Amino acid sequence: MSRGSKQTSREDILNVTRKLFTESDYNNVSLRDISKELGISVGNLAYYYKSKIELIEAAILEKREQYEQNGKDIPATTIGELDELLQRSQDMQEEQLCYYRQYSQLSDISATLRDLQLTVYWELEQIWLQTFSNFRESGLMKAEQDQKQTANVISAILFLSTHWHERDVLDKFLGIETPEFKETVWSLLLPLLTDKGAEIYRKKNESVFTQS
16 A cells, blocks of 8 residues: 555545445444554554544545535436436445444534535435426426425435435344335335326336336
C-alpha cells in the first residue's frame, strides 16, 4: 500500500475505515483495528484523525461529495425516470453500507452526520413531493384518497431509504433474505398509479410479469 504522500495515506485510511465499519458496527471497531489493517501505528493514524468520530465523518462525507459530483437526483416525470431514481438510491445504499447499516447510531454520536441526514432527508422529501405532483399532472397517478396519503407514503419511502440496511443486518442475523429495496418501493407505488401509469409500468417490466 503506497504511502508516499499525505493524499495517498489519507485515501488509504478512509477506504479501510469504510471497509471495517461495513464489516462491523461502530462500537466494535477501534483506532487500533484500523491502524492494524493499514499496517501503521495508532500514532501515525492519529496524525490524520484523532478519533473514530472524525474518521467516520470524513469517510462518509467524502462519499457524499463524490455522489454530489456525479449529479444530484431530480424529480421524476416518467415511470422510467422514477425507476432510475429508485435504482440509484438502491445502488447508493449498497455503496455506502458503512453509513446506512448504522444510520440511527451515527445521528446520535455526530452532530455533523445528523445535520447531513437532515439535509438529505429534506432534499429527498422535496424530490418525492414534486415527483408525485408531476405524475398526477400527467395522469400517471391517481388523486389523493385523503389529505395525508401523499405525506404518509413519502414518509414510508424515506424511512425505507434510510433504514433499509439496518433491517438487512437483522435479516442476516435471523437468516432471512432481505427483499430488494426498489421492488419494495414499487409495491407501495403501484396501487397509486392510474390505469395509464400501471400499463406503462407493466410494459416496462413485461419480462418480469411473463416469468411470473
